[in-house]
Amino acid sequence: MRNNQKKRKLIDISDRTGKILGMMAVQNNMSFKTYIETLLDDKANEIVEDDLITWKDESRKEKKN
Numbered sequence: 001m002r003n004n005q006k007k008r009k010l011i012d013i014s015d016r017t018g019k020i021l022g023m024m025a026v027q028n029n030m031s032f033k034t035y036i037e038t039l040l041d042d043k044a045n046e047i048v049e050d051d052l053i054t055w056k057d058e059s060r061k062e063k064k065n
Helices: 017-025 032-046 049-064
Strands: none
Touching: 017 032
16 A cells, blocks of 8 residues: 555544543644544554564464464
């Protein structure tokens, strides 16, 4: 999937988490949705491609056992 493509997902979060993330969004002058999307994109971008490949390989090994 290219960076400009988006995939819609529904997630469940606790009320407490929603309130905290909502307050953080306001502090950053963002909507709740935009804040969550930015947070997730930033976290995903921290992952180095080599780490992702290693993780996939380890996952496959575990499934075989």
